[in-house]
Structures are given as C-alpha cells and as structure tokens.
Amino acid sequence: MKLHFLTKHKQTILYGISLAVLLLLLKWLEWQLLIFHHALEIYIGAIALIFTCLGIWLALKLARPKVTTVVIEKKVPDSGDPFTINHRELEKLGLSNRELEVLQLMAAGLSNQEIAARLFVSLNTIKTHSSNLFIKMDVKRRTQAVDMARKLRIIP
Amino acid sequence: MKLHFLTKHKQTILYGISLAVLLLLLKWLEWQLLIFHHALEIYIGAIALIFTCLGIWLALKLARPKVTTVVIEKKVPDSGDPFTINHRELEKLGLSNRELEVLQLMAAGLSNQEIAARLFVSLNTIKTHSSNLFIKMDVKRRTQAVDMARKLRIIP
C-alpha cells in the first residue's frame, strides 16, 4: 500500500521536495540579506527570476495540450469511378442549392462579381450566400471552403 | 516604415509597456515597504506571486502550443491514382521553390497573413511571391491559381 502510494505520487512528492528546496534557498537568500544589507535589489531580482521560471515551468507542465483534429483521407483502391458526390457530408452541412452552386463556382476560381453575373443575381446576393455557406461550413475564407469541400468530396 | 513598425511590433510594444507597469508597481511596493517596515514577507510574497503569474503568462503566450494530433482516418473512394506531381508542367511554369510553397499553402486555405507566419516571413513578402506566381501562372486570383494547379496536377 505504502509503496504503491510512493510510486503513484512520485511526481507530486518530487514537486513538493522541489518546492521545499526552493523555500530553503529563499531562506538562505534572506539570511544573506541580513549580512549584505544593500543586496535587496539582488534579492528581489533573484526572487523574480526564480518565480518567473517557476511560473513558466508550471505552465509548461500543467497546461493541457491543445488538441487539433486532423482528418486524413485514407485512399481505398476503387473501381474506375473518378468522382461520386458525398451526399451524406453534403446533407450534414445543410447547404442550400444556391449555396452549393456558389461554392462550385468559387472552386472554379470565379470572383464574386463573376459568380453574380453567371447566376444573374447581384453581387450582394453572392456575398450573402458566401457568408452563409462559410458559417455552415465553419470556415473563414473561400479558399478554405473550397479546400474543405474537396476533402469532403462535395465538389470534384 | 514607422507605421509599419508600430503595427508589426504591436505585441512586443504591449509586452514592453506591461513590463514597465509591472516595474512601477514593484517600485511602489518598495516604497510601501519603507513605510511598513515589517511587510517584507508580504512584499516578497507579492513579488513571488506576480512573477509566477508573469512566468505562467509568458509561457502560455510565447510557448508554441503543444499540439496533440488526433488522426481520424476517413475512407474515400479513390480511382487508384495516388497523385503524382506533374513535374513537366511545374517546370514549364517556372515557379520557384518559395512560390510553390506559397501556392500549396494557398490551396490549403490559408490567408497571406497565415502563410507569412507559417514561413516566418513578412506579409509583404508573401504578397510579392503571390503576385509573381499569378503572373507566371497567368491567373488573376488565388482561387484561380489553386484551381489551375490542381488541374495541372501540381498540387494534390
């Protein structure tokens, strides 16, 4: 039981010991201060330095690592079919017809102005559609939207 | 030049100002110490606390975030072609290494600002690279460039 406790909390115990050593060091520094009365600035500086390092160390040790999810497409050899639309992903996004059209024209490299002309609507309409589809796809830019759409096989 | 310096080093300047404020605070604390002579422990404690926080803050701000990558494999029907770079087309375009890098990051949906950060160069540099590659590829926009690059099999 005791041994298990030791092994399990080895980390914590080590931290505790380190802290104790640190406090001893501070006490020693304080004692030094009594001898060299004009070393206050040095003492303060040392304290600052030590605790800055402590803070950095704490942050690095304890901060939870950021988790990023990366979708990697595993290619599966498949017969001839070059491209089939992934209807499941498409429905999951909830894009409307018009938004999908705009997305496809974006992927072809058209500007909003050109898309508007192609679809016989105003530039503002295209901006609205694009903004909405960016929100639905959770992206910030058209290039991201196109990239994601390709990865999800929504567009060729 | 000056304005750009201000905007680019805004972060750094803010850090500097924060540090200055912190030092002022310390001076003030020191002055307090002269009045309440028995507050040394409190003073030291405050220093320790402040600099621990500073350390934590520094670490969180400046340390590159640890990234744990969670890979989710996603099966995608593939036409048996595992993408081979078309070196002939690539040479025909005459893109430089850096320009190709920028193009690839564009295709991943990054903004010029993000590309600059990724490649550790300035925004202006990325703009220059992108302009040059647009000329070489004879396109007008990044979206067109990405589309053409995919069609020419220069990027996946």
Place this chain on the structure above:
DNA sequence: TCTAAAATCACCCTAAAGTATGAAGACAAT
C-alpha cells in the same frame, strides 16, 4: 569575382472579399 536569379521587405493605392444588419417576396409545411 562578378552576375543573375531568388528571396526578402516596404509603402502606397485600389479592388475584392467578408461582416453585420435589416428587409422583403416566394413557397412549403403545419
């Protein structure tokens, strides 16, 4: 060593993209 291409950066300016908000008509479902 000299040179040409590549890479870097800055400044100014315009164009395009994107954000936020509001609104109105069409149309299907309840």
Place this chain on the structure above:
DNA sequence: ATTGTCTTCATACTTTAGGGTGATTTTAGA
C-alpha cells in the same frame, strides 16, 4: 393563417488581396 427556410437585395463598414514600384540581401553559377 402562421411559421420557417430560401432567395433575393441593400447599405455601411472592416479586412484581406492584389498591383506597382523600388530596394536590399542571399545564393548559386559562369
């Protein structure tokens, strides 16, 4: 009839992209 979504459009504003120019520094080759 009311509700909700889609589509359309506008206005105002901010941010990003892109064009043009000029410059310095690296780097690789003749």
